[in-house]
Amino acid sequence: MEILRVEHLQKVYQSRGGAAHLALDDVSFAVEAGTFLAVMGPSGSGKTTLLNLVAGLDRPTGGSVILADQRLDRLSEEQLARVRRRYLGFVFQDFHLLDPLTVEENVLLPLTLERAAREPEIARVREVLARLGLADKRDRFPFELSGGEQQRVAIARAIVHRPALLLADEPTGNLDSATSRIILETFADLHRADGATMLMVTHDPFAASYAERILMLKDGRLYAELLRGADDRPAFYQRIIDALSALEVAA
Numbered sequence: 148m149e150i151l152r153v154e155h156l157q158k159v160y161q162s163r164g165g166a167a168h169l170a171l172d173d174v175s176f177a178v179e180a181g182t183f184l185a186v187m188g189p190s191g192s193g194k195t196t197l198l199n200l201v202a203g204l205d206r207p208t209g210g211s212v213i214l215a216d217q218r219l220d221r222l223s224e225e226q227l228a229r230v231r232r233r234y235l236g237f238v239f240q241d242f243h244l245l246d247p248l249t250v251e252e253n254v255l256l257p258l259t260l261e262r263a264a265r266e267p268e269i270a271r272v273r274e275v276l277a278r279l280g281l282a283d284k285r286d287r288f289p290f291e292l293s294g295g296e297q298q299r300v301a302i303a304r305a306i307v308h309r310p311a312l313l314l315a316d317e318p319t320g321n322l323d324s325a326t327s328r329i330i331l332e333t334f335a336d337l338h339r340a341d342g343a344t345m346l347m348v349t350h351d352p353f354a355a356s357y358a359e360r361i362l363m364l365k366d367g368r369l370y371a372e373l374l375r376g377a378d379d380r381p382a383f384y385q386r387i388i389d390a391l392s393a394l395e396v397a398a
């Protein structure tokens with residue numbers, strides 16, 4: 148089953164001075180359910196722009212995004228917000244937790260946007276917190292957690308409503324390498340054990356090596372795709388490094 152289709156996506160940013168910047172240029176791809184996809188590319192290549200369009204947070208200047216069989220450009224803002232809440236989960240580089248709320252309250256939020264919290268919602272939150280090794284942290288506040296723990300809370304919040312697609316923008320960008328590894332193992336485990344569909348943006352080849360498929364962006368265009376196939380993670384990592392250095396030679 149296809150979860151996401153991106154067709155001839157284009158994004159032109161118009162700056163106030165009148166200069167136009169083509170941030171995405173004719174990008175097309177599709178994502179099957181259960182895929183762990185990474186999008187790589189140097190700074191400014193259009194990764195966040197792509198993620199924002201897929202998330203319906205911004206509108207394309209050309210082409211379309213079809214998420215769970217719905218063309219996002221045909222939806223009103225209100226319909227878009229509903230599709231976002233129902234089908235998507237988000238993980239950001241800087242966690243985006245709400246400081247005045249406890250861990251449990253933060254993770255409960257996506258379940259209480261449309262209805263008040265009752266037993267089943269609270270049970271679901273506790274199940275997800277336990278799944279992410281945070282059962283004993285549920286009454287803490289974000290400032291009482293390490294960066295890696297905060298990011299695991301953010302992941303719990305992103306998956307608690309069982310989204311069809313989990314989006315992550317540089318989820319390990321603010322973490323040291325040991326903590327990054329824990330977060331990436333968490334994603335890999337959600338993919339393997341729960342069949343989660345994920346689109347992770349990263350410029351880091353180590354992070355990307357956890358995915359099974361990688362799209363590479365450069366200057367707003369897709370220029371390469373790597374499939375993990377039967378490789379183990381270290382072998383895939385090496386292929387990613389080789390592909391990146393081939394790109395640098397070509398540039």
Ligand SMILES: Nc1ncnc2c1ncn2[C@@H]1O[C@H](COP(=O)(O)OP(=O)(O)OP(=O)(O)O)[C@@H](O)[C@H]1O
Pocket residue numbers: 160161162168170188189190191192193194195196197350
């Ligand atoms: N709101 C905006 N207005 C104008 N230009 C923008 C806007 N947002 C992004 N851009 C430009 O579009 C291009 C792509 O930006 P984008 O944020 O998608 O890159 P990125 O690949 O996520 O980079 P990074 O790795 O640094 O996060 C850049 O040249 C950027 O300057």
Ligand SMILES: [Mg+2]
Pocket residue numbers: 194195196
């Ligand atoms: Mg970015």
